[in-house]
Structure formats: structure tokens, C-alpha cells
Amino acid sequence: MLIDQTSPKSFASDNHAGVHPDVLEAITHANHGDAPAYGGDDWTATFERHIEATFGPQANGFAVLNGAGANMVGLALTLGCYDAIICADSAHIATHEAGAAERLLGVKLMTAPTTNGKLTPTDITTRLGGLGNPHESQPTVVSVSQVTELGTCYTPEELSALATAAHDAGLLLHVDGARLANAAAHLHCDLRTITTDAGVDVFSFGGTKNGALAAEAVVVLNPALSTAVPFLRRQSLQLASKMRFIATQLSALLDNDLWRRNADHANKMAQRLAAGVADLPAITIQHPVESNAVFASLPHDAVRRLQERYTFHFWDEPSGVVRWMTAFDTTPDHVDEFLADIHKTLSE
Incomplete structure (x- = not known):
């Protein structure tokens, strides 16, 4: 199956990224x-x-x-x-x-x-x-x-x-x-x-x-x-x-x-994502964001609606905790698009 190159960036894993x-x-x-x-x-x-x-x-x-x-x-x-x-x-x-x-x-x-x-x-x-x-x-x-x-x-x-x-x-x-x-x-x-x-x-x-x-x-x-x-x-x-x-x-x-440039960029994209949801009362960051992973809890219905457009997974489904991963090729636009949809979904 061919990958839809127009689909939104995956936030499921840094394994989903391509090759530098x-x-x-x-x-x-x-x-x-x-x-x-x-x-x-x-x-x-x-x-x-x-x-x-x-x-x-x-x-x-x-x-x-x-x-x-x-x-x-x-x-x-x-x-x-x-x-x-x-x-x-x-x-x-x-x-x-x-x-x-x-x-x-x-x-x-x-x-x-x-x-x-x-x-x-x-x-x-x-x-x-x-x-x-x-x-x-x-x-x-x-x-x-x-x-x-x-x-x-x-x-x-x-x-x-x-x-x-x-x-x-x-x-x-x-x-x-x-x-x-x-x-x-x-x-x-x-x-x-x-x-x-x-x-x-x-x-x-x-x-x-x-x-x-x-x-x-x-x-x-x-x-x-x-x-x-x-x-x-x-x-x-x-x-x-x-x-x-x-x-x-x-x-x-x-x-x-090159290892540092790639990793530092991925980390910064995770920080950008975490900062972008920090003001949302429906979301709680579960662990310190010290790498390229963001663990957040949010309502199950919001997760399901976001998963219709974005690829990411539950980390602990009963607690509503998901894991969002960024990679060396995640761009600020990718993060900002995701953030806009998160804000929109939680406001509906």
C-alpha cells in the first residue's frame, strides 16, 4: 500500500520518520x-x-x-x-x-x-x-x-x-x-x-x-x-x-x-508541542518533556476524533494517556497544524 504523502505528519513514533x-x-x-x-x-x-x-x-x-x-x-x-x-x-x-x-x-x-x-x-x-x-x-x-x-x-x-x-x-x-x-x-x-x-x-x-x-x-x-x-x-x-x-x-x-542536530531538533519540536497545549485545562502533561516524547492525558472522545486525522497511540488507554513523538523531520508547521486541531477538537 502506498503512503499518502499529503496526510498529516505522524506523531506516533520517531520510527515513522524517513531517512536523513x-x-x-x-x-x-x-x-x-x-x-x-x-x-x-x-x-x-x-x-x-x-x-x-x-x-x-x-x-x-x-x-x-x-x-x-x-x-x-x-x-x-x-x-x-x-x-x-x-x-x-x-x-x-x-x-x-x-x-x-x-x-x-x-x-x-x-x-x-x-x-x-x-x-x-x-x-x-x-x-x-x-x-x-x-x-x-x-x-x-x-x-x-x-x-x-x-x-x-x-x-x-x-x-x-x-x-x-x-x-x-x-x-x-x-x-x-x-x-x-x-x-x-x-x-x-x-x-x-x-x-x-x-x-x-x-x-x-x-x-x-x-x-x-x-x-x-x-x-x-x-x-x-x-x-x-x-x-x-x-x-x-x-x-x-x-x-x-x-x-x-x-x-x-x-x-x-549530525546525531546532535537531528536529536536537538526533534526535542525542540516536542517542547513546542507541549507548550502549545499547556494552557488547555482538558490536557495534563504526565511526565517532564526532556526528549522528543510528550505524554499527555485528554478525554477519550477527543483522542478518537484526533486519531481520525493523525497517527498516534494510547500509552495507557484506561487513564486516557497518549504518547506524541516528534522526529528529526517534524517541522514547526507540522506541530502548529496538530496544535490547531487539538484546540479545535477540545473546544467542540
Whole structure:
């Protein structure tokens, strides 16, 4: 089915956006002649150098196909067959990956209720009572989402505190960085500040939600974990044969901070949207707007009427909470058109 190019901009997900022109140009540039398969090409080598330059000389980058795969490879590095992952109850691995961690990794998720989707050091320490007990799964890794599933961001200080709590207990810290770029843009810092410098052991760096066609990376900062990645990536079906087309997309995002420009623009469009509904008594913003997500509650009948024209989804239907997402290609006109219809719908 062809997409109606005249339809209003989707506010359902940044996955609905197209591909940034610079990323498409990079793919086209890589599409000349033959190149070795499975990452033995110049484009992949360039990407790996970008990772080292961005995150430090100890950083090893491995391009993969999608975010869930990046999480499974990254977490698999940290786990044994009787281990457990401490994470927020709203974490993507716990809610939106169809039980991949339980089925593919065969581990237990120790979830914690959170405020605005963010774990605290106490959430870690209170789940360590079973360490050494053969009757209980053994927590070995803490996994957090940056940005969280509720659109909030961990500060560098918060991440460092989590890393300290995890490392003091002999655990590792994993970050699901599907929207890592949006967090860095919001925090006005570089990517290294919220990964390498914060004490993270392994993380994913998302490209698909920030202008790439289909490209994510697993970045390993803990040298003890790097050796197993090539094998786990292959076993997890995340090793692309024509790797140059994946790696070059990530290089395009990292080159000249395209990742930041895309993420910063998406964040600003979310702020514009949130500000535009702030004066409406029928709408309540549910969480701080710190990235490119706006969580708002509004009457169900208004949601249904707006969904006749715009694409977005309920986040919590019984409570009337929806999630509106913006992307690198969302324009002020897109937002203002949506806002005008929201105001009109609520006034009817």
C-alpha cells in the first residue's frame, strides 16, 4: 500500500520518520564496487574509528541491525544461564520486546517501580538480598534506558551513582541507548559524558530513530566483555553480510555531530508541542518533556476524533494517556497544524 504523502505528519513514533538525506547519501556512496562481507570493509573500519573518537580509545563498536538485537547482544555479554537483570518496570526490554530477554537469554527480569521511568541506586541495593542464594536468580547487570520509556533523561550524576551502586555490588551497567542522542541533546553534553565518563560498561547507540534507515550499534566500554561480541553478534543473527551499508549510516550520524542536530531538533519540536497545549485545562502533561516524547492525558472522545486525522497511540488507554513523538523531520508547521486541531477538537 502506498503512503499518502499529503496526510498529516505522524506523531506516533520517531520510527515513522524517513531517512536523513545525509544518511541516504552515505549509503549511495558505499554502493560502489565490491567490498568484503561481514564488516571487513573500509566503511566499517571508519565507523569503528568514529566510535573510538567519540567514546574513548577503549571503546569497541559493533554495528547491528536493530535496537532489540543490540540490547540482546549487549546484555548477553553480561549474563550467565541463571542470572537476572535489574531494570525499571517500564524498561523497553520488560515491556516492548515481546519477552526477548526471557526467551533468548533465558534470564529473569527483576523489575522495579519507578518515578518517571528512572531507577535509583536504592532500586539496585534492595534487590541484592538473594546474592549467593542457590534458590534465587543472581542479578549480574543493571539495565537502564536512556532516554527512558517515559521520555525522561538520566543526568550524568544519576548514571554515575547507578554505576557506582552496581559496581560496588559486583554488577555491570548496561544502557539501552535507542534515544541516547536525544538525551545528550537535552543535557547539552557530548555522548561520552553519559556513557564512558559515567561508568557504563556496555550500551547501544541508536541510529534508526534519529535519521538512519536501519542501523544500531553495540558499544563495549568494559574490555573484559569485548572478546565475545563477534560470536554473540553472529549467533544472534545481527551480523549483516553487507555491513558497509549499516556502518556507513552510523558514521554519517557521528560525522560533524549530525546525531546532535537531528536529536536537538526533534526535542525542540516536542517542547513546542507541549507548550502549545499547556494552557488547555482538558490536557495534563504526565511526565517532564526532556526528549522528543510528550505524554499527555485528554478525554477519550477527543483522542478518537484526533486519531481520525493523525497517527498516534494510547500509552495507557484506561487513564486516557497518549504518547506524541516528534522526529528529526517534524517541522514547526507540522506541530502548529496538530496544535490547531487539538484546540479545535477540545473546544467542540
